Amino acid sequence: MQKLLVKPSVMVVQPTGDINASNANALQQQLEQAVNSQPNSFVLVDMSHVTSLDSAGLMALVTAMNLAQEKDLGFGLCSLPPSIRIVLEVTQLDQVFQVFADCAACEATLS
Template sequence: MKKSTPAACPMPRKDCPNVLPLEGEIDLHISPNVTASLSMMIEKKPKQLIVDLSRVTYIDSSGLAALIEGMQNTEEYGGKFALAGLQETIRTIFEIARLDQVFQIFPDVDTALAAAPESKPSKSA
């Protein structure tokens, strides 16, 4: 079993348990922990689950897969899954993979929290 570090064991915000803040590089070594954290949150079936990517500097295909799985599992029970605070480099990765057309993406967590549950996914320019 791997040793726990803050980046390796993302936890929901204490003040807002439906927000998962991530930071640093989300790669093959970290993405299983992201998947586990999302699964724990999804078990509680929040109406809206937000992943805060404002402090993420890199994400690879395994990280994208973890987010896709989280979105699918959230939508399976009727919840809404959103991403917030993508830095330009991360947004570019989502655009190249055309995932900006799949995920609800908000400029920051506060905007995502304020969005009505029936909000449609944002379209990037």
């Protein structure tokens, strides 16, 4: 399902496979848990192992991003496969999320 990696001030969530209506709620709960964890200042979703993303998955990401913003935390995505990047571009959410090439690029930006 998902894997969590905790780095100084950054929590990385790594979902895998399809993110759709059948499992988007579980992802949203995982992301909310990451946002509510302390002392993280940034939640990064590593999308490198995601194969597809539907509207329910998008909603889980947007909801988590909004929660992070309410708590003055950063929230971003990294390692977008081409199919996921296209979904974000078509929905113009690539303009809403902070998108990084990979985890290292995010960490370099934050340090």
